Amino acid sequence: MGQKDSVGTPATDRASVQKLRTRRHAQVLIIGGGINGVGTFRDLALQGVDVALVERGDYCQGASGASSHMIHGGIRYLENGEFRLVQESVTERNRLLRIAPHYVKPLQTTIPIFSTFSGVLAAPMRFLTHKQGKHTERGAFLIKLGLSMYDFFSRDGGTVPRHQFRGRKRALAELPRLHPGIKYAATYFDASVHNPERLTLDVLQDGEKAGGADSHARASNYVSLVSLGGSGTTGTTGTTGTTVQLRDELTGEVFDFTADVVVNTTGAWVDLTNEAMGAASSFMGGTKGSHIVLDHPELLAACNGREIFFEHTDGRIVLIYPMGDRVLVGTTDVDADMALDAVCTEAEIDYFFDLIGHVFPDIPVGRDQIVYSFAGVRPLPKHDATQPGFVSRDYRIERRAAAGGAVLSLVGGKWTTFRALAEHLSNDVLAELGRERRVSTAKLAIGGGAGFPDSEDGVQRWIKAHMSAGRDADRVTGLLTRYGTRAEEVIRFLDGPAAGEPDRLLRSTRELSTRELEFMAAHEQIGHLVDVLIRRTSLAFRGLVTGELLNEVADILSGPLGWDAARRATEISHAQEVLQRFHGVRVHSLVA
Secondary structure, three states, rough: OOOOOOOOOOOOHHHHHHHHHHEEEEEEEEEEOHHHHHHHHHHHHHHHOOOEEEEEOOOOHHHOOOOEEEEEEHHHHHOOOOHHHHHHHHHHHHHHHHHHOOEEEEEEEEEEEOOOOOOHHHHHHHHHOOOOOOOOOOOHHHHHHHEEEEHHOOOOOOOOOOEEEEEHHHHHHHOOOOOOOOEEEEEEEEEEEEEHHHHHHHHHHHHHHHHHHHOOOOOEEEEEEEEEEOOOOOOOOOOOOOEEEEOOOOOOOEEEEEEEEEEEOOOOHHHHHHHHOOOOOOOOOOOEEEEEEEHHHHHHHHHHHOOEEEEEEOOOOEEEEEEEEEEEEEOOOOOOOOOOOOOOHHHHHHHHHHHHHHHHOOOOEEEEEEHEEEEEEOOOOOOOOOOHHHHHOOEEEEEEOOOOOEEEEEEOHHHHHHHHHHHHHHHHHHHHHHHOOOOOOOOOOOOHOOOOOOOHHHHHHHHHOEOOOOEEHHHHHHHHHHHHHHHHHHHHHHHHHOOOOOOOEEOOOOOHHHHHOOOOOOHOOOOOOHHHHHHHOOOOOOOOOOOHHHHHHHHHHHHHOOOOOHHHHHHHHHHHHHHHHOOOOOOOOOOO
């Protein structure tokens, strides 16, 4: 779940909602379209379960879309004693490098270290109490111990190299802009996901396609759960099970839906969703994490292709992370007020500038270099006096009986472990249904990761093979980056019979074409113009949204999505509001 959006009524019915209205009973109904809900949807669909999923906003719009873009084992969880979670995380990291190679890539990470034995006495207290106490910096001895344990947990994967330690002289030779007061630098490998929103879409579409033409799996964004029990406005489904009331957030239509098992994967909103179903809970205690994205060539060069991952002066673990030609900086960890929008504040921006100065003291950074900001609420369990940074990132599943069935609520969870978590949650659902698992997802390629080239030479051969008179290497590279090998499906659509004019690149960007936008409208459940800018592409993330782009994309989408002139104008205004309110981006519109 994410920010709630509603900007009027579309002129055409959405096929995704029609599937829910046509078949208004499922064995399982999943509420929440973040990565954990979508992963569970895919897993259950592959087991042949009749499963439906609804998301009140767009897929990956909430916490799943506000992550640090890392797929990592969680080295810092070792000092919390969460060894099971680290083991699972490292295993899943290595697995995702294999089954989702189009989006998940190895990430070289360097930790600058300013002391040798600092923190040795404080570490046991942190381990036992999960409280920071008086801050004591973690020195080289502790970090070396942690990385050695991390390598031990990674030993069976064989996917990434073991860590290395460097003294000051060699560290500064490799990263000369680092603070000259460092004593050591430790380098190890984790993994990154530069396109978490598109990976979520791939997982979703795998679920929708499971079972081929006979698949009953169906999902829709912009559909919310209103309450438990029938609405009384559309009749009953005529089947047994738990009845819930759903609402199409784009039309306002309300209808009933029944399921034998309801799965609540709404993240930080789990308690609110349970309250809507008449059984208030107090499982959650989410914390807000914010990030900024910088267009800063000097800082980008200083990182030398590595993530800089380190302890700030307050003990918080933070990061400076090169992503393409941009730099991601994060993250904060403060208790969240669910009544307020999750946005990056001015105080957090000051914090980010301070942490950059901690490791790159001679590189100036200004607010004019921020091209995008974002924040999300982590789906953490209620933690009372435990400091946010020490709250477990592990997960658990809470069950309660409901009229006609059962409700399972997911508490916790993190990006890296979504596949294993989905398998665990699906096993619990299968037990409720009295069914057996028939396939594992452990080695099953995700979406465009199937057949993805396993070397740079292979990538170049793939690109060359898909070039044409009207499609150069840059365009094919962009499609392969965005879709993985699913780009072949997109290319067939681009080259197919056009309803109107032949395919052409947009005037406002060379990264999109008219036919590709039509493909997204037909196959990727576009509800709003802003979905394309933030979650179907990375244009907003990289600060590339202009007034010209807003108008041009809105014009092209108006045909397939049935937007009249008023709706088109509303979509442009809505995109401007979302970008400014939630991401600190002001885009001036053009007169159409």
